[in-house]
Amino acid sequence: MKCYNVYILIFSRFLETEYISHCVPNNVSSGLSSLPLPYVYVDGVVKNDQPTTQALPSGHKLNGTQAYLKFISIFTTLDFTPKQLKDIAQERLDNLLSQAISLAKLYTLEKDKQHSCQPV
DSSP, X not given: OHHHHHHXXXXXXXXIIIXXXXXXXXXXXXXXXXXXXXXXXXXXXXXXXXXXXOBOTTOOBOOHHHHHHHHHHHHOSSOOOXXXXXXXXXXXXXXXXXXXXXXXXXXXXXXXXXXXXXXX
16 A cells, blocks of 8 residues: 555655646636647646647647637537537536525525525
8 A cells, every 4th residue: 555655645746846837817718719828738727839739749730719619519318509508517517606695584584685696
């Protein structure tokens, strides 16, 4: 088991030092459709002098939009476009939020959203 602990530690350090510093801000990319990005990011800042290859090591060019469409066809049994899925998800999220607020008002006996949804 000791051997695995070393690999977990190495991987954890990689995530904390190398990987996280190259994650792009959410306002730059929040899904597959905007990938691949044309430039490298370090600590949330674009490095215009460091272009990406936008390809796999095999040379295959990446296309986030096409990948997402493929994932939709693999992981769902419905024939929806990405926009339709996003709209359905947003509608469901809005509905769940409304239910959560109603429950918070009921549980806290507060009448308005601001007071009923305050962290305790």
